[in-house]
Amino acid sequence: MASKIPALPQSYTPRTDSVFSDLSGFYSLDSNVPGLSKVILSQLSMKDYREYRAAVEGKAGGVVFHNYKEMFQKMEETFKFCTGCNKLPANLPEGQTLKRCVKCLNVYYCTKDCQKKDWPQHKKVCKILRLVAVDRLVEWLMFTGDLPLATEKWSKTPSDVRCWDDWLSMQEGLTQSLSNITSSANMTTLWKNVSRTRPDDDELRQSVWRIQSEFLSRVLAVGMAIQHFGLDPYDKPLIVHLVGVSHNETTGARPTDYDELSNMFPGHQGIEVVMVGPEVVDGPIVRPPLTAFGPKHKVYISAYKGLYHQFWEDVVEKGDAGKPDVVVGFHPGFHANQGLVEGWLPTLLLLRDYNIPSFFTMYSEMELKYSLQILLELEMHIRDSGPNPFASQKPEQVQACPNKPPVYCNSHYVCFQGLLPQEDLEEP
Structure with missing residues (x-):
């Protein structure tokens, strides 16, 4: 007898006994930063995990934002907690705010002391986390239809294509395609509505390629x-x-x-x-x-x-x-x-x-x-x-x-x- 499709939980309860990987992901979030999953649901204007699942599956109206600026701001809010002590913005003393690392623009701290204590660990990944922060925004172009890019026919046999360098050698028009995305209207809209400076075109081309490579x-x-x-x-x-x-x-x-x-x-x-x-x-x-x-x-x-x-x-x-x-x-x-x-x-x-x-x-x-x-x-x-x-x-x-x-x-x-x-x- 075939097993039934797992039923959705009636309410949001992070746990480890679910076959749904995103529910397990929520559990992992709360295990490290208690309450972070609630922040994510709140920023998405959702009451519980059931609403999240329904929106992901297209069964509900989905997440509604009034404009792009609000959308990108709420997305960034889901990454805001003190990397040093795991405090969420709601748990900070009155008048205190989280400050972002000026180098990676990706992690936050509640005090200078937290940042100083965390630096020995953070410095190992600060540079690469800057790439993560850029990619997290540029990935929006997957939903606008700009990505993924069209690819070209192979001029080599599969046995001769052993790594990315071999594959890239067959894509003569890739550089121009990446440049077209960098100068596209949706890329302009993106950086007009996020609270950070637009990276240079070379950095954006590299980001577009990284997202294309994942696809x-x-x-x-x-x-x-x-x-x-x-x-x-x-x-x-x-x-x-x-x-x-x-x-x-x-x-x-x-x-x-x-x-x-x-x-x-x-x-x-x-x-x-x-x-x-x-x-x-x-x-x-x-x-x-x-x-x-x-x-x-x-x-x-x-x-x-x-x-x-x-x-x-x-x-x-x-x-x-x-x-x-x-x-x-x-x-x-x-x-x-x-x-x-x-x-x-x-x-x-x-x-x-x-x-x-x-x-x-x-x-x-x-x-x-x-x-x-x-x-x-x-x-x-x-x-x-x-x-x-x-x-x-x-x-x-x-x-x-x-x-x-x-x-x-x-x-x-x-x-x-x-x-x-x-x-x-x-x-x-």
Whole structure:
């Protein structure tokens, strides 16, 4: 019997027993800065987590701002707390305000003493946190339609494209495209409405590229998975299941988002990408999977809202979707807490027992280490793991712990398939 889609909590209560990664994220925020999650909800004019989930999924009217200036100001307010002692603005003595670090423009302090005590830690990341602060604003262009940029056809074979430098060498028009975004009307609107000085054009071009790289890193991870398992998209159509996708991958997603695979494998027999996860956001990709082979030379994207083992029982086993040639997961997070582990366990066992080639990415080497431990406890056959040559170039700040070294989307990967061979299970 297939499990049901997890019900939303009736009220906001951060906890670790949820399969929703954003609820786990709220728990992490409150664990480090008590009350920060409430600040975020308040700035979004939401009463609780239920309203947040509804807005993310497009079920409610969404967040309404009177103008761009208010929008950017409220977004910045969600990052305001003393990095030294974790005080929120509401907990400061009357007349006292938080002051921003003048170098990174990204962290705040309630007093000079807090800033001085925190400097030995902050100085290690101050420079890179300036990039984070810029990217956090420029990323708005993903919602205006300016990003992601169109890419060019590959002039090299996939086996010859081993890193970002190889990929960039094929994109002759990229520099001009980045400059066009830098001088666009929406970029002007952005910096007119934020309370900080506009960076120079070179800094903005670099920021646009970092955000573009994060978008592309997911697509290129799928291409890596196809190559790692020796799949041939010219021999037959391929089916790729993206498992555990969330609002991060599906908010504003378009049917053309994985067309880079057609640049990577020109003239392929057809590639179907099915996005499955309990946090899938409604949009143009939320359409049924193919029940027959799709058009040649095209990438077809569909999506299903629910846990993967549920999708398998309700859709795949009934013949309403094809079985995957490979399964890809972005930052599964099953190392993080008990709820995510339990939510992922049926899926991981399904992948193992059906001997499905699987390729998962992680945010950091630490996440890879703990994920490998869990997979080995499940007696998974690990085929390969290590740093991803197509990791996102955009640093990700740990919001409630800004002095932690930033992480990068898809920075590491692990390939696994089936059960560990019996000879490896035997004790020496």
